[in-house]
Amino acid sequence: MRRLRAWAGAAVLSCFAGAAVAGVSPRQIVSGAQMCEAATAAVAQAVRQYAASARLEARCEDGVPDVTVPAGRVSLAAVDDAVFLHGRAAVLLQLQVDGHSVRKVKVPLRVDLRVPQWCAVAALPAGTALDADRFSPCLEPLTWRDQLALAARPLPAGRLARRMAAGDVLRPQDVAAPDRVLRGDPVEVVYHAGALTLQSRGQVRHDARVGEPVQVQLAGGQVLSGRLATASEVQVQEYR
Numbered sequence: 001m002r003r004l005r006a007w008a009g010a011a012v013l014s015c016f017a018g019a020a021v022a023g024v025s026p027r028q029i030v031s032g033a034q035m036c037e038a039a040t041a042a043v044a045q046a047v048r049q050y051a052a053s054a055r056l057e058a059r060c061e062d063g064v065p066d067v068t069v070p071a072g073r074v075s076l077a078a079v080d081d082a083v084f085l086h087g088r089a090a091v092l093l094q095l096q097v098d099g100h101s102v103r104k105v106k107v108p109l110r111v112d113l114r115v116p117q118w119c120a121v122a123a124l125p126a127g128t129a130l131d132a133d134r135f136s137p138c139l140e141p142l143t144w145r146d147q148l149a150l151a152a153r154p155l156p157a158g159r160l161a162r163r164m165a166a167g168d169v170l171r172p173q174d175v176a177a178p179d180r181v182l183r184g185d186p187v188e189v190v191y192h193a194g195a196l197t198l199q200s201r202g203q204v205r206h207d208a209r210v211g212e213p214v215q216v217q218l219a220g221g222q223v224l225s226g227r228l229a230t231a232s233e234v235q236v237q238e239y240r
Helices: 003-023 032-050 145-149
Strands: 028-030 055-059 069-070 076-078 088-096 100-120 135-140 188-193 196-204 213-218 221-229 233-238
Touching: 003 069, 028 076, 032 076, 032 088, 032 100, 069 088, 069 100, 100 145, 188 213, 188 221, 213 233
Parallel strands: 188 233
Antiparallel strands: 028 069, 055 100, 076 088, 088 100, 100 135, 188 196, 196 213, 213 221, 221 233
């Protein structure tokens, strides 16, 4: 009887153990190195779309932990087509096994992204004409999205809208296009009152583009409101 109970106990234990083993799905590990490689590749692919001439170095700054997933064919892909800038970044990866989404993993990166820009060769006051004697090509970090508008492109026409220090990177908002006047610019003021037309000289009191309203101060101090007809002329109409 004792031997029978022993055999029965062994049989029951074997049955339970077999059930436990059969209930465990096979698993595998996706290493942090794999995810890091996928994230840096995603950054490189994205940058090629908007800054093909950029110099890029991307690395995982912090350790990316391994993750355990069901066994099968693993694929990793970036979730969003982000615009990456110089500095810290993160890539959100979609982890799939046999075509089925398992989880999303955020991979932190350090991105060193530099693009061809135009830099001032010396300190320049506002109103300075943009030309190759005052600006030289430079490779600078892409810290603002608007820098892409001038990256690897010819030096735009126009004037400086602000004062720049030596080495400053030219950005789109720094460019006063040819159809724009800056505060203090001299203009011809044409005053119309019925059949009477008078001309005088003055200075605009604020930045404006051709076609926009503008205030102008005459030599005697009088301030008139008019419309910027050209980059050098303000039309003032007196209605009666």
